[in-house]
Amino acid sequence: MALRRGSSLSGLAKRGLGQLHSELSSTVCAAQAEATAPLNGSFSLGGVRHASQLAVKQRMRSVQNIAKITSAMKMVAASKMRVAQTQTEKSRGMLTPFLTMLGDLPAVEVEHNLVVPVSTDKGLCGGINSTVSKYARGTLATFEGEGQQNELIVMGEKGRAQLARDRSSFIKETIADTQKVRITFSQVSAIAEELMKTEYDVVRIIFNKFQSAISFKPTIATVLSPDALEKEVEAGGKLDQYETEGPDRAEMLQDLAEFQLAVTLNNAMLENNCSEQASRMSAMESSTKNAKEMLEKLTLSYNRTRQAAITTELTEIISGAAALEG
Amino acid sequence: MLRQVAQRLAGTARRGISTSAICREGEDKGPKEFVKMFRPHISSTMNDPSFPSDFIPKGKKEEGEAPTTVPDKLTLNFFLPHETTMKDSKVDLVLLPALTGDFGVMPGHVPTIAQLRPGVVTVHKTLDKDIDRYFVSSGFAFVHADSSADVCAIEAVKLDDLDPEAVRSGLQEYTAKLGALQAKGDDYDIAAAQIGVEVYSAMNSAMGQ
Numbered sequence: 001m002a003l004r005r006g007s008s009l010s011g012l013a014k015r016g017l018g019q020l021h022s023e024l025s026s027t028v029c030a031a032q033a034e035a036t037a038p039l040n041g042s043f044s045l046g047g048v049r050h051a052s053q054l055a056v057k058q059r060m061r062s063v064q065n066i067a068k069i070t071s072a073m074k075m076v077a078a079s080k081m082r083v084a085q086t087q088t089e090k091s092r093g094m095l096t097p098f099l100t101m102l103g104d105l106p107a108v109e110v111e112h113n114l115v116v117p118v119s120t121d122k123g124l125c126g127g128i129n130s131t132v133s134k135y136a137r138g139t140l141a142t143f144e145g146e147g148q149q150n151e152l153i154v155m156g157e158k159g160r161a162q163l164a165r166d167r168s169s170f171i172k173e174t175i176a177d178t179q180k181v182r183i184t185f186s187q188v189s190a191i192a193e194e195l196m197k198t199e200y201d202v203v204r205i206i207f208n209k210f211q212s213a214i215s216f217k218p219t220i221a222t223v224l225s226p227d228a229l230e231k232e233v234e235a236g237g238k239l240d241q242y243e244t245e246g247p248d249r250a251e252m253l254q255d256l257a258e259f260q261l262a263v264t265l266n267n268a269m270l271e272n273n274c275s276e277q278a279s280r281m282s283a284m285e286s287s288t289k290n291a292k293e294m295l296e297k298l299t300l301s302y303n304r305t306r307q308a309a310i311t312t313e314l315t316e317i318i319s320g321a322a323a324l325e326g
Numbered sequence: 327m328l329r330q331v332a333q334r335l336a337g338t339a340r341r342g343i344s345t346s347a348i349c350r351e352g353e354d355k356g357p358k359e360f361v362k363m364f365r366p367h368i369s370s371t372m373n374d375p376s377f378p379s380d381f382i383p384k385g386k387k388e389e390g391e392a393p394t395t396v397p398d399k400l401t402l403n404f405f406l407p408h409e410t411t412m413k414d415s416k417v418d419l420v421l422l423p424a425l426t427g428d429f430g431v432m433p434g435h436v437p438t439i440a441q442l443r444p445g446v447v448t449v450h451k452t453l454d455k456d457i458d459r460y461f462v463s464s465g466f467a468f469v470h471a472d473s474s475a476d477v478c479a480i481e482a483v484k485l486d487d488l489d490p491e492a493v494r495s496g497l498q499e500y501t502a503k504l505g506a507l508q509a510k511g512d513d514y515d516i517a518a519a520q521i522g523v524e525v526y527s528a529m530n531s532a533m534g535q
Contacts, residue, residue, distance in 0.1 A: 305500055
């Protein structure tokens with residue numbers, strides 16, 4: 001009976017842990033490993049009547065610490081999100097003129113595709129990175145036709161780790177550590193310049209668009225290269241009805257295309273950053289909830305075993321005394 | 327120059343012949359077509375991706391269609407990468423510092439794309455009375471057929487916020503730098519110094535106005 005309870009307890013502990021986010025950072029992981037080890041050890045002793053009080057107590061303490069860490073992370077993410085949200089919303093306006101004038105042409109088929117998935121550098125932020133990777137894989141597969149060349153420039157450590165597993169041959173470059181300081185337009189311009197060193201006809205930027213604190217839309221933004229843009233214009237784009245100031249139309253189109261790339265990338269990075277914080281906030285909130293739930297169950301079982309032990313001891317003493325009397 | 331004219335003529339001819347063909351061509355490469363191509367390559371549980379054009383504010387999509395009457399005010403949007411300075415504000419006149427020279431935009435202006443140089447954007451909210459002046463570093467300005475204009479600058483500050491002292495010392499610094507560099511001759515550094523001189527002298531002359 002006691003043994004069964006023990007195993008159900010460990011099962012419960014494992015289930016609770018599974019619910020905690022799979023991408024638990026190293027600190028949390030360490031705490032978790034330390035906590036599970038003595039617990040499993042004590043259960044493997046077949047003859048023990050109840051779970052070791054000490055092990056359960058240690059486990060309780062570590063779960064409590066996990067809850068503290070995750071709730072602190074939630075608070076930090078919430079405050080970062082608020083800043084990121086205003087920044088993101090302000091950056092959106094500049095996209096509108098480009099989209100209305102140059103149009104949104106994601107299905108354009110060209111020779112050189114450059115896919116730029118925007119991911120995060122740090123984990124513990126729910127599923128937003130795997131979403132980006134999945135859509136990046138889909139985009140690569142879509143344009144894998146004859147005579148087409150695909151390349152990946154991955155932004156962010158997490159996206160790199162995920163895409164390197166099965167698409168490592170496509171990865172040309174990775175750009176990481178962009179979120180350590182606030183994203184500025186000059187930083188983004190430098191990155192855009194780096195992207196332009198690759199020969200491409202169209203850049204597809206894949207990112208999570210921030211909608212609200214609980215919803216993000218995987219979005220594919222398309223930016224044509226100056227040459228491709230010129231071809232589109234000749235094929236009858238809206239741009240044709242605009243008069244251009246200045247003598248050199250081709251040069252202006254090139255500047256326009258480069259500017260569009262920087263503006264789109266700026267918005268994509270800000271959107272993804274904002275989604276990251278929002279996603280981390282909700283992931284950490286559910287982690288905290290799960291840890292607290294687990295702690296409750298552990299406390300209950302701890303107290304129950306303690307009571308059982310006392311009762312057993314009392315019974316033993318009383319029956320011993322009775323035996324002496326008799 | 328000749329090529330440009332030829333291009334424009336060709337464009338006009340195409341437009342004249344068939345507008346519907348152009349529209350269809352645009353749709354062929356649009357989001358719907360992409361989703362059709364994309365769908366077989368992703369798992370069926372995944373949602374369709376979104377596109378930036380899905381998020382354009384409502385009523386903006388038909389931009390570029392010229393209305394029959396010219397409104398008496400210009401709709402001006404003033405965007406920076408990190409700020410939206412003006413959104414759908416109604417103004418009488420905007421003066422823009424284009425690369426080829428300053429020009430003014432009033433309601434009913436022909437659709438134009440202009441690259442901006444460092445200079446002053448003057449916004450007349452009401453003509454000659456309520457005037458805002460901004461110094462912009464560079465960027466683009468678009469004038470649409472529906473009497474709306476977008477100014478996309480990289481950096482813009484109100485002219486009153488510029489510090490004359492800082493501008494003067496900055497101009498001196500870059501002029502000295504340019505002089506020193508021209509002797510040595512690293513192209514990139516020279517270009518950077520030249521831009522510095524250009525921007526600072528534009529600021530200097532803007533404040534003199």
